[in-house]
Amino acid sequence: MHSDDLILFSQVVELGSFSKAAELNNLTNSVVSKRIARLEKALNVQLLYRTTRKLTLTEGGQALFIKAQKVALATQEATNSVAGFGEAIQGHIKMSVPTISGELLLADAVAEFCKLHPGLTVDMSLNNQFVDLVKDGFDLVIRTGYLEDSSLIARHILDSHWIVCASPAYIRQHGKPQTPEELVGHNCLLYSFQTNGANEWEFKGDEQNYRVTVEGIFSSDNAIALRKAALGGHGIAYLPRCLVYHDLRNGELIDLLPQQVGKVIGVYAVYPFTRQLPKKLKLLIEHIRQRYLAIEHYF
Missing domain, CATH: 1.10.10.10 (Winged helix-like DNA-binding domain superfamily/Winged helix DNA-binding domain)
Structure with a gap:
């Protein structure tokens, strides 16, 4: 047959x-x-x-x-x-990527892709806001979170896990919380960019995730600023693991509740709906995906 x-x-x-x-x-x-x-x-x-x-x-x-x-x-x-893999890789791509991923790997990955394809140019914006792809003329966006616009296509790359961390100096001075509920008595560094609220930290429950409301004297819409504050011993931070991976490895930050943090966010390649995605975008997305997967343990 x-x-x-x-x-x-x-x-x-x-x-x-x-x-x-x-x-x-x-x-x-x-x-x-x-x-x-x-x-x-x-x-x-x-x-x-x-x-x-x-x-x-x-x-x-x-x-x-x-x-x-x-x-x-x-x-x-x-x-x-x-389909389209016989097309020439040339022209221009306008893309937007998250600040953390942009600095961690995407700037290098995209520059490498351009070097591999001399007829191609890429304009990459580092921006944590979810841009309007069609209105702002973006061909491709790398984002973490959830896709709400059904007119867009999202390809899942990997999941980004978050952690609760603090420096050894902070723990020596203030003690180490053993449960999420004990965070209430600590100075928590608040990430004001979070869509569900800077002081609502998510944890795993027996049946479903739940949130603990925390307080702190310092907040920022920039995760890198919160990392630096945590490294300085000024409080406890709730951050993407990829941002503090090396800090954890060298002992400058401690993962406080490794089995209990519940925040996991997908990383996606997002582009406008099209029946035939251009070859240059197909190859760039796959190139980016492979670079993410090469350091998947960071996430």
């Missing part, structure tokens, strides 16, 4: 005629008839009742049609996934 015969069979059923399927595939009616007969012989079952006016599926034909549709769809998706 040939997969292309299955696809042809699904087309015959969908179009309702051998001649229309023949025309679609630039074949003769006799070739279509022979290939359907070949399929029936391979399966040892009649698939269609043929009359001069219409085609009717047999019981076996109906069962096969459902599967044949899936084969046709999978084949089309496979074709679409590589």
Whole structure:
């Protein structure tokens, strides 16, 4: 049994005629008839009742049609996934990326991609705000969070885990909280950029996540500023693990509640809806994805 015969069979059923399927595939009616007969012989079952006016599926034909549709769809998706890979990699890409990821790996990754493709230029903006792709003319955006605009396409790259951390000096002076609830008695450094509130920190519960309301004397919309404040021993911070990965490794910050923090946010490549994504964007997204996955342990 040939997969292309299955696809042809699904087309015959969908179009309702051998001649229309023949025309679609630039074949003769006799070739279509022979290939359907070949399929029936391979399966040892009649698939269609043929009359001069219409085609009717047999019981076996109906069962096969459902599967044949899936084969046709999978084949089309496979074709679409590589369509455009014969195009030249040239032109311009305007993109926006988060500040942390931009400084951590994307600036280097995108510059490397440009070097690999001399006919391409990229304008990369580091911005934590979720920009309006269409209005602001962006071709690609890398973002963490949730996609609300259904007119956009988002490809998941990986998940970013958050941690609660403090310096050894802070812990020596103020003690180490053993539970999320004990954070209430500490000076917490507040990330005012968080959409769910700077003082609402998320933790794992027995059945679902819950939030603890914390307080502190210092807040900022910049996570790097909070990292520096934590390194200085000025409080406890709730930050993306990738931002403080090396600080944790060298002991300058301590992960306080490693099994209890509940905040995990997806990292996505987001672009406007299009039936055929240009090759340059396909390759850039894959290049970025591979660079993220190479340091997945940071996240």
